[in-house]
Amino acid sequence: MKQSVLNFSTKTVVAIGIGAALYGLLGNISIPLIAQTALRPAIAILTIFGAMFGPVVGLLSGFIGHIITDLTWGGGQIWWTWVVGSAVTGLGMGLVSMSRSFNVNEGSSSTSHIVTLAVAGSLALAVGFGVSSILDVYLYGEAPDKMWAQYGFATVSNVIVHLVLGVPAVLGLLKLNRRNSNLKVMK
Amino acid sequence: MSKSGTLYIEGDSLFHRMDGAAKLFMFAVWTVFVFLFQDIRIFVPLFLFGIGLLIAAKLPYKRIRFFLWLMIVFNLMNCLLTLLITPAYGSKVWGTTTVILNLGYNVLTLESVFYVLTLTLKYMSMMPITLLFIFTTHPTRFASSLNRIGVPYKIAFAFSIAFRYVPDLQTEFRNISNAMQARGMGFGKGEGSYRERFKHFVSIAIPLVQSSLHRIETVSNAMDLRGFGRHRRRTWFSATAWQRADYCIAVICVIVMVVAIAVRMNGFGTFWYPFTSV
Numbered sequence: 001m002k003q004s005v006l007n008f009s010t011k012t013v014v015a016i017g018i019g020a021a022l023y024g025l026l027g028n029i030s031i032p033l034i035a036q037t038a039l040r041p042a043i044a045i046l047t048i049f050g051a052m053f054g055p056v057v058g059l060l061s062g063f064i065g066h067i068i069t070d071l072t073w074g075g076g077q078i079w080w081t082w083v084v085g086s087a088v089t090g091l092g093m094g095l096v097s098m099s100r101s102f103n104v105n106e107g108s109s110s111t112s113h114i115v116t117l118a119v120a121g122s123l124a125l126a127v128g129f130g131v132s133s134i135l136d137v138y139l140y141g142e143a144p145d146k147m148w149a150q151y152g153f154a155t156v157s158n159v160i161v162h163l164v165l166g167v168p169a170v171l172g173l174l175k176l177n178r179r180n181s182n183l184k185v186m187k
Numbered sequence: 188m189s190k191s192g193t194l195y196i197e198g199d200s201l202f203h204r205m206d207g208a209a210k211l212f213m214f215a216v217w218t219v220f221v222f223l224f225q226d227i228r229i230f231v232p233l234f235l236f237g238i239g240l241l242i243a244a245k246l247p248y249k250r251i252r253f254f255l256w257l258m259i260v261f262n263l264m265n266c267l268l269t270l271l272i273t274p275a276y277g278s279k280v281w282g283t284t285t286v287i288l289n290l291g292y293n294v295l296t297l298e299s300v301f302y303v304l305t306l307t308l309k310y311m312s313m314m315p316i317t318l319l320f321i322f323t324t325h326p327t328r329f330a331s332s333l334n335r336i337g338v339p340y341k342i343a344f345a346f347s348i349a350f351r352y353v354p355d356l357q358t359e360f361r362n363i364s365n366a367m368q369a370r371g372m373g374f375g376k377g378e379g380s381y382r383e384r385f386k387h388f389v390s391i392a393i394p395l396v397q398s399s400l401h402r403i404e405t406v407s408n409a410m411d412l413r414g415f416g417r418h419r420r421r422t423w424f425s426a427t428a429w430q431r432a433d434y435c436i437a438v439i440c441v442i443v444m445v446v447a448i449a450v451r452m453n454g455f456g457t458f459w460y461p462f463t464s465v
Contacts, residue, residue, distance in 0.1 A: 010410045013344055013345050013415075014348060014403050015403050016348075021355075026392070029388065045396070048396055064349045068350070140309065146272040
């Protein structure tokens, strides 16, 4: 059974909560590249939760999860601009699950779905972090050149995480679920 | 984080007694206020005022120390990075150039140093209110106050669940990591190359995600059994009624906001530089 996107079932609520907790917790593990810009393995959580539960869960998990990360590691403040970036990323990661024939829980997918997930997720990272950077320049008064340097680093490194960690993880879950669903549902 | 998984510190100051919604409102107004201006003359008093509030809340210094250090390190890194990449940006902001150091690829200007100082104080002035908010607000009360300011209760509840499960997942993470280490996997420095360590972290993440997916099933079933989401509205056990202090602070916040916007509309509060005539 597939839920409609805006129908908040209990499962959606719990998925948002647990997804956010995971994203927030794993957000603490990062390999710093340059100041405030890090390779974040946690991005893969958004890939997985977006693909499994859809754009709404992706968006809100990204939003709440980023707040949780910043509460401990934000240097005393929540970076609202990057919270928005994470939310946009989560939204993009979830777009693929809008397709009726893609369902991680039943292990049903096609190559085009995986390509969509990879491309939409990467684009979402680029757009989301772009929004964050632009907001940083206008709201926090950051120097644009420095911001673009950070934006470039952050986007490229996290797209790599998305493609190297996130997408294979979704593939793994699909395979795992396909194994025990040879039965067809009569409708 | 403490054992209950929150940063909340029990206490009985004005901020502890304040309703979560009023505090959230104050936090929001403070944030917008800082976003509006770029003037160091505003950030210094704001930061000092915030520190005053922190002291008034009687939070133990031991718990705050970590955050202070984090903030200092963070700001230092940020300043260095800004000065390294754009050492002459300050001159673009104010239109004057006072060279203090020739870096070869560019010149470091006094304006840039002052610009970085302004930026640092801007960030620092956000710190006290953030700490105040996270240390004096209990997560479930936070959820109920989110609901009060109009956030749908299912989203507010998701916030609550997220905070609730951070420590559980942390324990889970530690268990898996211990199990993996018992099998000879290295995670620390000097226990393998970067590539290997990265791979080992992935081997924790997969079981962690699997167990989280199971947990989602269990928790959502338990909530369904208790009738979660049956009704359009929900009441909160931890909801509090607004006291006189809450109303007063909310009114003060509104006034401050209106004044700030009016001042900003008149052109005051953009980047300010004291040495223009030099």
